[in-house]
Amino acid sequence: MSSGTKIAGISLNSYTFNASGVNDSTFEELEIIANSASPAIIMKSCTLEPKKGNNEPRYIRLPFGSIQCMGLPNLGYREYIKFASRLKKYKKPIIASVAGLHFSDYQTLVEAFQKSDIDLIEVNLSCPNIEGKSQIAYDIGLAEDILARIWKIGKKPIGLKLPPYYDSAHQEDMAELIRRFNVSFITCINSVGNTLVIDTETETTVIKPKKGLGGLCGDYIKPIALANARNFYELLNKEGDKVSIIGCGGIKSGSDAFEFLLAGADAVQVGTAFEKEGPSCFKRINKELESILERKGYKNIQEAKGRLKYL
Numbered sequence: 001m002s003s004g005t006k007i008a009g010i011s012l013n014s015y016t017f018n019a020s021g022v023n024d025s026t027f028e029e030l031e032i033i034a035n036s037a038s039p040a041i042i043m044k045s046c047t048l049e050p051k052k053g054n055n056e057p058r059y060i061r062l063p064f065g066s067i068q069c070m071g072l073p074n075l076g077y078r079e080y081i082k083f084a085s086r087l088k089k090y091k092k093p094i095i096a097s098v099a100g101l102h103f104s105d106y107q108t109l110v111e112a113f114q115k116s117d118i119d120l121i122e123v124n125l126s127c128p129n130i131e132g133k134s135q136i137a138y139d140i141g142l143a144e145d146i147l148a149r150i151w152k153i154g155k156k157p158i159g160l161k162l163p164p165y166y167d168s169a170h171q172e173d174m175a176e177l178i179r180r181f182n183v184s185f186i187t188c189i190n191s192v193g194n195t196l197v198i199d200t201e202t203e204t205t206v207i208k209p210k211k212g213l214g215g216l217c218g219d220y221i222k223p224i225a226l227a228n229a230r231n232f233y234e235l236l237n238k239e240g241d242k243v244s245i246i247g248c249g250g251i252k253s254g255s256d257a258f259e260f261l262l263a264g265a266d267a268v269q270v271g272t273a274f275e276k277e278g279p280s281c282f283k284r285i286n287k288e289l290e291s292i293l294e295r296k297g298y299k300n301i302q303e304a305k306g307r308l309k310y311l
């Protein structure tokens with residue numbers, strides 16, 4: 001039994017890989033992912049120029065997840081293009097994640113990665129942690145402007161990292177853009193932005209940037225992520241497989257991954273659990289998922305995908 005799958009026509013030899021943003025900024029970190037059971041390597045969201053990110057503390061573990069306000073610390077896209085060439089020898093799909101600070105940045109970033117050794121581009125329209133900037137994908141007009149500029153550049157599949165939506169009208173608007181601009185895959189969801197955690201001992205916020213507001217990750221957000229994966233699956237896969245869905249948010253066991261599979265996800269990404277457990281999480285989660293599938297008599301991922309039943 002294998003949990004092999006495909007996203008945007010590209011084969012992955014198992015279902016669970018790393019989420020952008022966790023221990024994937026430097027070449028050394030990316031090599032750890034390359035040497036793990038993660039079937040793909042996604043890199044940290046990058047900007048045009050290198051960025052140090054926000055002041056610390058900016059990432060805090062919580063009992064059921066984490067809160068983070070990193071502020072896009074990254075080495076700048078030119079480094080990640082070089083890293084991609086050096087990672088090719090691992091023979092795993094390499095995914096760039098791009099994040100513009102201005103909407104015109106996206107065009108430059110996508111143009112550069114279209115000419116590089118990466119296999120897929122995840123366009124991050126949902127970073128919640130830049131002071132004074134909203135999450136792009138909450139502004140459908142701005143998202144449309146960006147997609148109009150990037151959708152015809154090059155042949156490598158483009159996907160979107162989406163923020164959580166809490167209303168089906170917003171998901172329908174975004175699904176319409178996704179169809180119109182031939183988006184190949186979507187990742188649902190980014191962290192739940194602008195949440196507040198308070199330490200009652202110190203009577204302070206637990207992180208320093210943005211008056212303590214940060215993206216919430218881990219178990220807390222799994223039901224929100226599942227609802228987004230499911231709703232987009234229903235909106236985008238009515239006539240056969242068109243847009244691959246990647247689930248992200250609170251996956252730390254094979255059972256969590258199986259929930260996303262039932263909801264309709266073609267693959268899942270792991271962030272907080274990777275930060276807590278290290279690179280062994282990929283093998284463990286994939287094995288747990290495979291034994292659930294075996295026990296339930298499913299022969300492969302495809303057979304179980306989207307099979308959620310309603311009461």
Ligand code: DHB
Nearest residue numbers: 069070071072073127129
């Ligand atoms: C950061 C956080 C995100 O949720 C994201 O999508 C990109 C970057 C950050 O703060 O570095």
